[in-house]
Amino acid sequence: MRLIHPDSLAFALLAGTLPVPAAAQQFVEAPGMLAGKRWSEGVECVDVDNDGDLDLVFADGEGFSSAGAKRQNKLAINMLVETGSLSFVTESVARLGGLKSNGKGVTSGDVNGDGYVDLLFLNAFNTDTPFLYINRGASQPGFFDMKSATNGFTVPMSSAGAMFGDLDDDGDLDLILCDSGASFLSGSGGKPHLYFNDGAGVFTENAAALGAPTKKAHMDVQLADVDGDWDLDFIGLNRATNSGGNHYLMLNDGTGQFTDASTLLPNTSGSVYEAEVGDLDGDTDHDLFFVSLSGFQEGHVQNELVETGSLSFKSGSPQSGSVDDNEIALLDYDSDGDYDIIVGSLGSTERLYRNDGGLNFSLQSGAIQGISDSTLDAAIGDLDNDGDYDLITAQGESNSSQWNNKVFLNNGPADNLPPVVVATRSP
Incomplete structure (x- = not known):
């Protein structure tokens, strides 16, 4: 679900493809796989211990519009390689330490170039700084040291989303994270933060390089090359109406200097928690699929760069129905070469839309087992190493009887389509 910029020696734009269609229910819950009820706001699927299977990281913490109880973030280690069967062992305190926070999200990336993934937890309500955990690497893979204070994160903020990417084309992972301001969902709002990485995982903020205006209720960060100039641009999704465009669209000049083009994005409803970026129509530019494009109806926004020769966006018709949804995930579930859509719902069951x-x-x-729960986030990954992509959901906020995070195993055939390389570039 996350996009990381390749190194500067060669750049390939890949259209990934995932699993094949099933005539009946394709995603089936594995009950009890993730035991224990808790309020989880975010989930990341990543191999923290480099053993060849995907582990699960959850950002936990309570509070919707104001801070609730702080909670310990969770790390569930996949025991597939060790035991030969899929199961998870929770080792949060042993591997992360005992810090608690109002966690709203988690993202991952190898920030110091040692070949081991590091973690960043996003905390809300100005109660804590972001939590940067550096993997101990070869000496103790999958165990982490908290390095926020020494590595550049010293100011509390109210953040729900972030993404790593090489924004200045120097070969390491930089970072943009959102900040909604002290009131989180209301008040005067805040500005996103741009941090440049020195290559060793030490970050320095450069607000002038991003130059983003203040907006209310910033919820999500996406990095993608939307204008086709071989660098990562910034899209920020907001759960509010804002002047100068509801959302952020900041175009990168290739060196990490950004220009505000937010008015190019169509205005949506004021209930957007997320949009995902991907080529939805096969024309090689990046489109978007929104939660709450219009009211509580999700829908797509088409990038018309290829069709018109200039960057512009057009809203499509929203999907029917009106459900309070929180999460979008892209995958090619029927292996026809285009992205389909999974919607994670707060008020109903998860849904899958096939893209033609x-x-x-x-x-x-019926493609996803129908469980009415309270999904706040979702991740896609092959948990059981059978060649298809499974679904993981994070639960919280409402309907507390369903606050068990869930694994839905994909019983479709393995993915057998190669990726499509649409362009390459060398220095």
């Missing part, structure tokens, strides 16, 4: 390649999305009723 022409931006027509049809609901695949």
